Amino acid sequence: MSRRAVVNTAAASYVQLASGVLTGFIAFPLALHYLDTERVGLWAFVTSSLGCFLLLDFGVMSSTGRLMGEPIHSGDPKECGRWLGLFLLVTGLQGLLIFLAGWFSTDWVLDFFKDKIPDALRPEARSLWLWMLSLNALTFPLRISGGILYAQNRIYWTLLSSTAASWVGLLGFFLFLKAGASSMAYAYSAGLAMLVSYVLPWLAIYWGPHRFKISLGDIRWSDVKQLFNFSSGVFVIGIAVQVAFFSQTPVITKLLGLSAVTLFMASSKAGAYGLQILWRTFDSLTPRWQQLYVAGDRAHLAASFQRYTGLVMSLALLGGTFVIVLNHPF
Numbered sequence: 001m002s003r004r005a006v007v008n009t010a011a012a013s014y015v016q017l018a019s020g021v022l023t024g025f026i027a028f029p030l031a032l033h034y035l036d037t038e039r040v041g042l043w044a045f046v047t048s049s050l051g052c053f054l055l056l057d058f059g060v061m062s063s064t065g066r067l068m069g070e071p072i073h074s075g076d077p078k079e080c081g082r083w084l085g086l087f088l089l090v091t092g093l094q095g096l097l098i099f100l101a102g103w104f105s106t107d108w109v110l111d112f113f114k115d116k117i118p119d120a121l122r123p124e125a126r127s128l129w130l131w132m133l134s135l136n137a138l139t140f141p142l143r144i145s146g147g148i149l150y151a152q153n154r155i156y157w158t159l160l161s162s163t164a165a166s167w168v169g170l171l172g173f174f175l176f177l178k179a180g181a182s183s184m185a186y187a188y189s190a191g192l193a194m195l196v197s198y199v200l201p202w203l204a205i206y207w208g209p210h211r212f213k214i215s216l217g218d219i220r221w222s223d224v225k226q227l228f229n230f231s232s233g234v235f236v237i238g239i240a241v242q243v244a245f246f247s248q249t250p251v252i253t254k255l256l257g258l259s260a261v262t263l264f265m266a267s268s269k270a271g272a273y274g275l276q277i278l279w280r281t282f283d284s285l286t287p288r289w290q291q292l293y294v295a296g297d298r299a300h301l302a303a304s305f306q307r308y309t310g311l312v313m314s315l316a317l318l319g320g321t322f323v324i325v326l327n328h329p330f
Contacts, residue, residue: 005153010284012156012163017276019163023170032262034177034185041258042121043186046128048249049109053102054136059231060090061140064147066290067227072151072210073294081215086223087144088214095140102133113250116257124183131187139194145201152208153287161200169193278319282312 031040064087071079106129110117117125146158172192176185205212252261285308292301 005156006284006288008156009153009159009287010281012159013280013284014277016159016163016166017280019166023166027170027173030174030177035183037262038118038121038258039124039183041253041261042117042125042128042183044249044261044264045113045117045253045258046125046132050102050129050132050136053098053105053133058094058228060087060094060227061143061147063227063231064144065150065287066147068148068151069290069294072148073291075210077211077213078215080210081213082219082223084144084148084212085215086219086227087147088141089219090224090227091141091144095137098140099133099137102137103130106130106133113253116253121183121258128183128187131184132190135187135191135194139198142198142202145198145205148205148212149201149208150287151290152210153291154204154208155284155287157204158201161197161204164200165193165195165197168196278312278315282308 028040031043068080068083068087071083106126109129110122110125114122146155149155149158169189169192172189173185176188179185181188248264249261252264285304289301289305292298292304
């Protein structure tokens with residue numbers, strides 16, 4: 001429950017955010033230099049629409065960190081191995097489910113938006129969709145590394161690996177664009193970024209304070225029931241987040257076309273980054289709060305949560321007022 005880990009997480013979180021802003025500012029004009037606005041919008045459409053299929057994890061991925069909390073806190077290697085085996089098995093099956101659902105839905109999705117996706121872009125749209133679908137399905141089980149590091153209060157390793165991945169992805173994006181890969185440069189560079197973003201956290205786990213031995217034979221039916229009882233609540237939250245933050249792009253594509261998606265991407269960046277700046281400090285405290293919870297120190301947890309929630313809500317009101325006042329001059 002080290003405070004130093006909280007500071008490390010907050011620092012790594014803001015480094016990741018700054019890196020994302022910089023790489024985004026570089027990548028966007030780079031894309032517009034080599035691609036037309038419809039191809040840039042096509043990438044946004046593919047990634048946002050695929051997000052609906054990733055909800056087929058039913059909240060399991062977001063539950064990993066919470067359900068690994070007790071076994072890691074108790075230091076029981078058998079318990080850790082059993083839960084790790086369960087998570088790998090379940091997420092592996094879910095990755096297959098996501099791939100099959102996305103594969104059989106490819107033509108249906110593209111046909112639904114056929115009046116807004118030009119016929120000339122249809123082959124690129126299909127290739128981009130299937131490539132990103134395959135990447136996400138294959139790497140799906142690897143994502144549980146974030147949950148393990150979260151339970152250890154070492155999530156800063158995930159954040160730092162994401163920072164490194166963003167720069168590797170940007171470099172790959174530029175090189176693939178220069179080589180004439182067109183919109184597929186997005187997919188190829190995403191593959192490079194995913195490689196970096198998942199390899200480094202697993203190395204951090206391997207060299208970390210706990211030793212894990214995957215145990216599939218010790219998995220119990222009660223574990224599966226407990227997992228999905230918990231994840232079902234997280235799944236509902238995931239749907240709400242998807243609707244609130246990621247549903248705009250398919251709607252804009254259907255009503256206005258791919259060029260309008262590119263305009264939306266450019267004009268909504270400032271608000272999205274402002275939200276992240278506000279949330280990052282609060283979010284960096286959640287691994288420590290979980291450790292306080294599993295340790296039974298509820299009084300300390302409640303006081304800390306109340307203090308920082310009040311601070312974040314006050315800053316949110318101030319930021320909202322600031323945006324309203326400056327909206328007209330902008």
